[in-house]
Amino acid sequence: MTHANPPLCGVELGGTKCVCMVGTGPDDVRERLTVRTETDATETLRRVEGILRSWRTRHGAFGGIGLACFGPLELRHDSPNFGKIGRTPKQGWENTDVAGFFARGFTEPVGIMTDVIGAALAEGRWGAAQGLTDYAYITVGTGVGVGLIAAGRPLCGWHHPELGHIRVARAPGDNWPGNCRFHGACVEGLASGPAIEARTGTPPASLPVDSPVWDTVAYALAQLAHNLVLTLAPQRILIGGGVAREQAHLFPRIRQYLLRSINNYVDIEHAAGRLEEYIVAPGLGALAGPLGALAVAATVGSSGL
Ligand code: ADP
Numbered sequence: 283m284t285h286a287n288p289p290l291c292g293v294e295l296g297g298t299k300c301v302c303m304v305g306t307g308p309d310d311v312r313e314r315l316t317v318r319t320e321t322d323a324t325e326t327l328r329r330v331e332g333i334l335r336s337w338r339t340r341h342g343a344f345g346g347i348g349l350a351c352f353g354p355l356e357l358r359h360d361s362p363n364f365g366k367i368g369r370t371p372k373q374g375w376e377n378t379d380v381a382g383f384f385a386r387g388f389t390e391p392v393g394i395m396t397d398v399i400g401a402a403l404a405e406g407r408w409g410a411a412q413g414l415t416d417y418a419y420i421t422v423g424t425g426v427g428v429g430l431i432a433a434g435r436p437l438c439g440w441h442h443p444e445l446g447h448i449r450v451a452r453a454p455g456d457n458w459p460g461n462c463r464f465h466g467a468c469v470e471g472l473a474s475g476p477a478i479e480a481r482t483g484t485p486p487a488s489l490p491v492d493s494p495v496w497d498t499v500a501y502a503l504a505q506l507a508h509n510l511v512l513t514l515a516p517q518r519i520l521i522g523g524g525v526a527r528e529q530a531h532l533f534p535r536i537r538q539y540l541l542r543s544i545n546n547y548v549d550i551e552h553a554a555g556r557l558e559e560y561i562v563a564p565g566l567g568a569l570a571g572p573l574g575a576l577a578v579a580a581t582v583g584s585s586g587l
């Protein structure tokens with residue numbers, strides 16, 4: 283089979299696995315392969331490199347190589363540490379030069395973003411944020427991460443945003459201290475899967491829908507959304523990750539808490555038409571991660587980041 287467009291190549295580097303993908307988008311995924319994220323970072327990257335080389339032989343040169351990587355990452359182009367992982371608790375990966383590894387090994391342009399910015403870009407290109415210029419992608423999983431797109435571009439200051447760690451107003455009467463080892467009851471310390479498990483002693487997947495913990499989770503996420511509304515003023519907020527994906531009942535609660543919290547100060551419903559279209563699930567489902575890397579490749583392949 284021949285294809286008109288050169289394929290893009292994406293690598294999503296996660297804490298437990300790295301997913302490689304070659305194709306041009308969700309309707310044209312030509313191959314996908316996963317390798318375990320070992321504590322030996324170089325060994326892991328070499329395995330990924332081997333996959334990319336064999337794909338290159340079969341599919342031709344890539345239009346770009348996109349990396350969507352767990353953080354913290356240095357994304358300032360003028361830093362000597364550009365493309366390197368910073369102080370991560372992930373054993374063996376601190377200071378790993380992820381972008382440099384691929385830039386040295388391949389002639390194609392290489393782009394790198396955090397996993398959540400990648401997912402946000404993919405949702406803008408192919409998913410639930412198509413046509414939008416200002417939006418947020420929140421993941422609620424092992425941690426809470428947020429990717430921001432402002433005026434059509436990833437928003438990044440001297441450091442990529444880490445809004446999962448903002449401190450928020452607590453649900454009335456709730457004084458559980460939270461489990462973030464840096465901040466206690468930040469959003470991640472209240473709403474991530476491990477936080478829910480630390481609080482209840484039960485894996486979130488086993489909790490009933492009427493467990494009172496879900497209200498505190500929804501409340502914290504609504505507070506995060508409140509702060510987003512008043513800073514980025516996004517046209518839409520997407521909430522994905524394992525917890526949000528599996529607990530759809532959180533969505534109406536988050537919307538209602540957000541509405542109450544904003545208290546008509548700005549007209550959210552006007553921004554989105556309907557509140558149900560303001561706080562939404564992502565459109566790309568389980569492929570959002572590797573498609574995020576492919577979206578980074580598409581961006582670097584066309585205009586640079
Ligand atoms: P990661 O954040 O590591 O990329 P996920 O987005 O898949 O991965 O999120 C993993 C988290 O989702 C875990 O903390 C897990 O407890 C939680 N999770 C998995 N299944 C469910 C479920 N059915 N309901 C609520 N939480 C779940």
Ligand code: ZN
Pocket residue numbers: 446447448462463464465466468469470471
């Ligand atoms: Zn925190």
